[in-house]
């Protein structure tokens with residue numbers, strides 16, 4: 001298990017008026033920048049998800065995973081991270097996930113709901129939609145702060161408009177033992193920013209730059225924010241992409257929910273020239289996110305710890 005001594009920075013996004021050009025904004029911005037350079041990760045205290053939504057998002061998630069396997073499989077897709085994925089051992093699912101990609105399009109959530117519950121399930125659909133609507137504001141605040149911190153405001157609109165959201169519901173089976181079991185292997189995410197939310201069952205660990213695994217210990221009103229490969233590349237390495245994994249023990253299943261901002265199809269990730277100079281040589285050749293995602297599904301990719309470097313490192 002991870003080290004107990006180091007704690008991730010915790011940043012408060014719940015000020016009443018967290019608006020650009022205010023003292024509050026600038027203070028939070030400098031904390032965000034520091035945490036992302038150092039850890040690529042922090043805990044965000046964010047009160048814009050009402051308590052009933054904090055609860056109902058896990059209720060609908062459980063409702064989905066409790067469906068019979070045949071129903072869940074209706075929602076299978078050929079696209080990476082989309083639809084239902086299950087990793088089974090002797091027909092017991094150890095890890096299951098359900099991805100709704102480009103989920104900022106409300107129709108997608110409706111389509112999936114219709115497929116799973118032909119008789120209708122408005123609360124599933126509405127809960128997913130309002131969760132994305134509320135939590136995407138945190139993603140936007142963070143990415144805005146990153147662009148400002150780097151002094152590259154002229155790319156603000158381009159960057160803010162370059163993304164789509166995906167939502168992924170995840171369930172990790174309880175190991176039913178005190179022995180620690182790996183449920184998700186160490187990896188970096190490939191997208192721009194990931195925001196994770198979990199039930200009371202712990203298990204997420206992140207790797208610090210100096211090689212220590214630390215436990216993430218969120219509460220119902222905190223979210224874990226993490227930088228992925230695409231933002232690491234776009235900021236020419238300024239923002240650290242965090243390795244993380246899920247380790248579990250005990251008798252309770254872990255549910256988590258990931259909101260992922262990721263580059264739109266066809267968007268080429270290329271570090272702004274302002275971030276490239278003699279002291280900061282270009283680290284990655286420009287690349288298409290969706291081609292990089294596809295590379296992640298090849299055997300070639302399995303050979304590398306950090307596949308972005310293998311894929312397009314200079």
Ligand SMILES: O=C(O)CCC(=O)C(=O)O
Nearest residue numbers: 170189196204246256258
């Ligand atoms: O369940 C978690 O907290 C982590 C999930 C994760 O790392 C991922 O989906 O990429």
Ligand SMILES: [Fe+2]
Nearest residue numbers: 187188189244
């Ligand atoms: Fe991840």
